[in-house]
Amino acid sequence: MSYLSYLTPTLTSPWHTYLSQVDRVLPYLGPLARWAETLKRPKRALIVDVPIEMDDGSVAHFEGYRVQHNLSRGPGKGGIRFHPDVTLEEVMALSAWMTIKCAAVNLPYGGAKGGIRVDPKKLSEKELERMTRRYTSEIGIIIGPQRDIPAPDVNTNGQIMAWMMDTYSMNTGMTATGVVTGKPLHLGGSLGRVKATGRGVFVTGREAATRIGLPLEGARIAVQGMGNVGGSAAELFVQAGARLVAVQDHSATLVNPGGFDLAKANEVLRRDGGIANYADAERVDREAFWDVECDILIPAALEGQITPERAQRIKAKLVLEGANGPTLPQADDVLADRNVLVVPDVICNAGGVTVSYFEWVQDFSSFFWSEDEINARLDRIMVDALRKIWDTADHYKISLRTATYAVACERILMAREERGLYP
CATH class of the missing domain: 3.40.50.720 (NAD(P)-binding Rossmann-like Domain)
Known part of the structure; x- marks a missing residue:
């Protein structure tokens, strides 16, 4: 039985919202619609226990997640959020939206997302660091510069990305700046990423x-x-x-x-x-x-x-x-x-992942661009992507949302079809 069977999405749940959005695009996928079930099933979902020693000597346990929704177009890409309301269902939806988002702006990524159910405001800085590092070690079996690249999201920032990068690097025995994006500049971060x-x-x-x-x-x-x-x-x-x-x-x-x-x-x-x-x-x-x-x-x-x-x-x-x-x-x-x-x-809101892509590319080449170059590249990609989507909306007489899904899902499912099934 699939773990999806254990979910009970309500009409207002993020996963239900995503599935409804996929259903609306099916009439515009043509022969690729035979692969549409791919879009409704995350490739991989990891639930981890995150135990840490608190400042007072007690041990606290937090629940963490990392979901890889689709990797047909490239490694997973998506943020990490620390929030008391984080759930597996929410993280699944967020990972799926990342799949659509990356394809909509034609980045060579799939979609992923992660999170820990915690109120970070109730933790000291040292507790926050210990939790981040333990979580990174737990999900380290599925992340990596060519596998799945986390980034900041709700209640996470450059410092948390630095701890994640350092933990992954220590565990693999080499400095791997490309394992996360949204890092501080002097650790391989990119100008223009914050905004x-x-x-x-x-x-x-x-x-x-x-x-x-x-x-x-x-x-x-x-x-x-x-x-x-x-x-x-x-x-x-x-x-x-x-x-x-x-x-x-x-x-x-x-x-x-x-x-x-x-x-x-x-x-x-x-x-x-x-x-x-x-x-x-x-x-x-x-x-x-x-x-x-x-x-x-x-x-x-x-x-x-x-x-x-x-x-x-x-x-x-x-x-x-x-x-x-x-x-x-x-x-x-x-x-x-x-x-x-x-x-x-x-x-x-695809500007963030677009500049994350720029950061990832710069880390691999160890050659960094100016902020003006980054903003110009970002503007061009966003404008070109929106024009393609608008043309699709005009052609089919559909909303911009459904048009975005039509463009993105065609790219995702074409990659799925051309790669085939293994074995």
Whole structure:
């Protein structure tokens, strides 16, 4: 019996969302549809126990995961998240979205994802390091520079990637900088990586806005999640003349129709770790975020945020999915009926994995590019990918999400067919 049999995905679960998205693309796959079941079954799922000694001498156990969804186009690629709500089902969905995302921008990767069910804020730095290193040792049997390359995700960063790289290197007896991306610069990290996902959101958003005749000058932006993704995207939109009118993070929901002072907001975020103490805005109820008058909405937090009920209330003309899986399938239909354009996560937030690919390539060659070169390459890849997807959407008269899946799944399943089955 497959381990998939033990899952009971609900209508709002991330794995159910992913499966629904795959089902919608099946009519556009032609003869390749015979391989479609490949997309619904992760290749490999590893569940590990992560025991560590706490600072007080006690022993704590955490549950960790690493899922490789599909490796037909290359080694696995995907982040590691530390969060108290991490589950196998969530990590499976995130790994599957990575498969689609990498193929959508035509990177030579498959999809993978990992995580530990933990609240990292409750750990000391030494406990966090011990947990990271033990987890890395446990999943070391399936990761590697040519096998599966982790990266930062929710509540992980360059320091955690450095610990992972060092642990893997010590266990293999050689320095392997390419085993992770998102590392500190002096350990083989890439310029432009920290803001790459947010930059991708901006680039695809700029192209989409042009397509629908929405000028960025004076456009009102609402952002959920002001981390690397939402914060970087907001900064680039403001530089382009847009106005940030609403922000929601874990600490508060704030609204200012006149626009946030982004420099002051970033100072509060750096100091407090949340937006709550930003003074020049009105604090409102969390649900009121979905009623804000805006032109562009950027959900850049966690999955499952845009429900059908919330989709009815959204005032934006354009939704840019900075997070993975923020819109439920039924909500997609509501937004489409209301002529709200959604640029889906699997293309919109692919800037991060694209620059991760650049980092991986630079590590292998030990030759590093300037930030201007990286941004130019990123912009070109994102624009070209979106244009291909838009042409597909126009041809079949389908949504950008289904078009992205059509382009990506064709590439994945063609690789599957051409490789054949072994033995």
